[in-house]
Amino acid sequence: MNGTIIDVAATGFAPTKPQVSLFEALDLISSTTFSGALWGISFGLYILCARAVRPQLKEAHHRRNIKFTFAYTSVVIACDTILLATTAWLTQQAFIGHADFPGGPSEFENQNLYSEPTGVAHMTFSVIIDVLTLGIQLWRLWVVWASSRWAVFVMIPCVLVSLAFVAKLSVVDLISNLLLPFLPDLYPPERRSTVFAAVLVLQLVITVLITLLIIVRLMLIRRRHINLMGEESDVSKQYTSIAAMLIESYALESAWSLAGMVAYFLKSQAISALFLDCEVHIKVVAYLLVLYRVSSGRGWNRRAERQISTLHWDHGRELTVSSTEVATTMSVMFPDATRVESTLVPTISHSAV
Secondary structure, rough: OOOOOOHHHHOOOOOOOOHHHHHHHHHHHHHHHHHHHHHHHHHHHHHHHHHHHHHHHHEEEEEEEHHHHHHHHHHHHHHHHHHHHHHHHHHHHHHHHHOEEEEEOOOOOOOHHHHHHHHHHHHHHHHHHHHHHHHHHHHHHHHHHHHOOOHHHHHHHHHHHHHHHHHHHHHHHHHHHHHOOOOOOOOHHHHHHHHHHHHHHHHHHHHHHHHHHHHHHHHHHHHHHHHHHHOOOOOHHHHHHHHHHHHHHHHHHHHHHHHHHHHHHHHOHHHHHHHOOOHHHHHHHHHHHHHHHHHOOOOOOHHHHHHHOOOEEOOEEOOOOOOHHHHHHHHOOOOOOOOOOOOOOOOOOOOOO
């Protein structure tokens, strides 16, 4: 004891166990300080992206793609903002309005708040963000693999795992929590723990698997260009740059998910709360990191696009590269980039990769 006297009547909450006290403290920090800081990073990246893509709106052939991407990103950041606001309201009700609730503020939050309109909105927008960020990852994967004969075999397992994840989010989380106050036996704690553990694993698998498959495809295309040219060129280096960009951006999300999952399986409620409460905001940050790097010209540039469209051998014979591959690289970030440039003629064998 350090001699400090805690006035229970004044504070309204006296933790009975050190573990519970640490859990409540970290839950409060993650719901307020960490979530607010991550939202600030996301909003800052959003503004930087808007400034970076504004000059590109003058290019008619990319205007539609940029508008679609910016609108999609605006929806994501709007949902993230609403999620932060609902989190603040839930935290205020639990930790200030009902700090003396038996079991602590978090127990009050779990038992009472998620059946109220604000709690429903909180869960709904959390699911929407998960679906939007997952959808953009699946779209990138499809764009990169669309020209390959293995595209269907690559997409099917990823889509199935993603559907299982979305089903858990929408059905188990949203619907079950809405019905929990009326049907307490519908979703008992032991079943809730098992399903939650499964979704943590699914979430990490989806992020790592999709990122890995995109990188593998980009490296295969890069190797093909090196074989065509006989040496590494600026064109092939662009594929390495894009792969590094994806690794750097999604390593944050993967590491955060892994840390939360390990803490959960080790039954460390306090540490797992610190990571898992902010996980949705981390997904938005990872998404915007990729968008910012691409919109600022670090993922692909016009010089490489011109080079890849007309490769020349030393003996003067002109060779054009698959238009699908150009669209592939250009579309890693722009979800609506399905139009192929008419100046590019596909000549590479369809059996490749």
